[in-house]
Amino acid sequence: MLDFAIFAVTFVIILLGAVLYLYPSSRRASGIPGLNPTDEKDGNLQDIVNKGSLHEFLVSLHEDFGSVASFWFGRRLVVSLGSVNQLRQHINPNHTTDSFETMLKSLLGYQSGIGGGANETVRRKKVYESAINNTLKNNFPIMLEVVEELVGKWKSFPDAQHIPLCAHLLGLSMKTVTQLALGECFRGDTEVISFRKNHEVIWSEIGKGYLDGSLEKSSIRKGRYEKALSEMESMLLSVAKKRKVQGKQTVFVDTLLQSSLTERQIMEDCMVFTLAGCVIAANLCTWALHFLSTSEEVQDKLYQELQDVLGSDPVSLDKIPQLRYCQQVLNETVRTAKLTPVAARLQEVEGKVDQHVIPKETLVIYALGVVLQDSDTWSTPYRFDPDRFEEESARKSFCLLGFSGSQTCPELSFAYTVATVLLSTLVQQLKLHQLKGQVMEVRSELVATPKDETWVTVSKRS
Structure with a gap:
């Protein structure tokens, strides 16, 4: 290289x-x-x-x-x-x-996932996607519980309290991904905090140290990175072994264990899902709430759909496809935030x-x-406008780009489910408000991330 x-x-x-x-x-x-x-x-x-x-x-x-x-x-x-x-x-x-x-x-x-031939690659891809789909079906109540815990915390805040979206939603994402990927051993905060520490070191050094050559020049940083990676790998291998002995088939790692993948391949796929799944879900949720806070009209329209489809009930996995406007909001979030x-x-x-x-x-x-953000494809491309996805041409273009349909990456599909649960639960109970004078800058990385912490306030719906 x-x-x-x-x-x-x-x-x-x-x-x-x-x-x-x-x-x-x-x-x-x-x-x-x-x-x-x-x-x-x-x-x-x-x-x-x-x-x-x-x-x-x-x-x-x-x-x-x-x-x-x-x-x-x-x-x-x-x-x-x-x-x-x-x-x-x-x-x-x-x-x-x-x-x-x-x-x-x-x-x-x-x-181990490279150079195995097309058939082997397709097989691993199917196992990976099946593992994500199965864990969503088997563990949807856990996702809902984690989201309701966060929304309940926000409801207890006074109206003027500033809420740091990036920090809170990364925590939400990590709690959700670890429990759904690895099981109930991550229900405690201690395990999640340990996971988060290693996750942040690994993700940061992949994005910085490998790129500018500085990782090789700093024995302290390199040692910290290698220690974090080793601890994460050991933890994933340990979880897989325990789950195999227990024989349960409810979370992501369990589906992998039922396949013919090697122990090493299972660990690698768990690493990719937990690393990438956390980042994509956290950023999709952060951008979605930020854009909602800028438009009371969009919030009210989403609230009305939630009332029509869900009534006073919490969202369920089978109801998600009926939340068409919520899907439009998330599509427009992906588009506007790039x-x-x-x-x-x-x-x-x-x-x-x-x-x-x-x-x-x-x-x-x-x-x-x-x-x-091409004006030939999207009218007023820099405007957050979920209504644009009422048009079939917009939906077709979005699907062609791989953000919906069969070509959507598994981690993004997972993130859409997390974000739908969050929006459904939160908008039914709270209104989001943007802080005046706050300017959102983007770090255009592999996943678009706010450059700095972004804040909102909330108020209870009457």
Whole structure:
């Protein structure tokens, strides 16, 4: 891989590095408009650094060169697609791998899920998705209980008290994910606090230390990271062994244990789900509540739907599909926040978009953050407007981008369920209010995260 000894490049670049690490390099010329490499070794890496994030770099790239544009990542040609029409044309047979999972496992040093052949990859993917679906069905009351506990806490606050969304919703996410993934041993705060400490060290160093080379230069940080990773792996292996002896089949790890996966593969899949599931669910919930706090009209419309569908009852798994406006709110949250601004695929065979030929072994970037706010696809793209998803064209575009339908990543589907339970429970009882003068800035990483803590206040519904 490239030597990433360049400071402050966004976490998303690691996705590119991880994918490129797995495949041989290519320096084939292309007639696709775009940037020439500014450095023989690093390509346009410094240009990305100067823009502050890969997303901002792609915004500028497509403004200058159109919806199909190219740049160089080291000595590798990269093609970026920045409109719905071009993404619709791009046919890549590599649908068996998930770029997020590939990236994360590569950075963690996990190779048991790589190189096993297409059939093995498809089999593991099905087991993984089945494990998530099963745990939602078997443990929905636990999710509801955790959410109701948080909402009850907020109800006890005085109306003027400022509530830190990021901190509270990360805690909610971690309590939910650990119990649903690993079982009742995580019902206590002590276990969750220990998990959170190691989770934060691992996630932080993957996003920072590996990228700028600083992890290798600091024996203290490297030791802390390796200790956290070792403790997390040991904990996951221990939980799996205990669950196997107990013979229960209720949570995520139990479904994995019923498959033919090895002990190591089970640990790796538990690591990916607990790491990624926490971050995606926490950020989806944070952005959703933030946007709701900016619009009393949207809150009232959502409240009316909850009254019509649920009445005074709590939400249930079978009622969630009936909450169409709630789904629109979450779709618009993902779109407006650009929750996952970039995806990537390797061009396994020569392809074509418009008149442009994409050479074999080219890395193709889906500039989702650009597409999600493209005025040709979305009217008033910077406005939070859940009503736009009443239109079939908007729903089709969203599905094409992989945010709904069969191509949705399992962690995002899980996050949608967590967020639906949270919104359903909270909006039935409380109103959200935005703090005046608060400006939300985004860190455009692999998952869009508020740059700083964001605050709201709540008041009880009369």
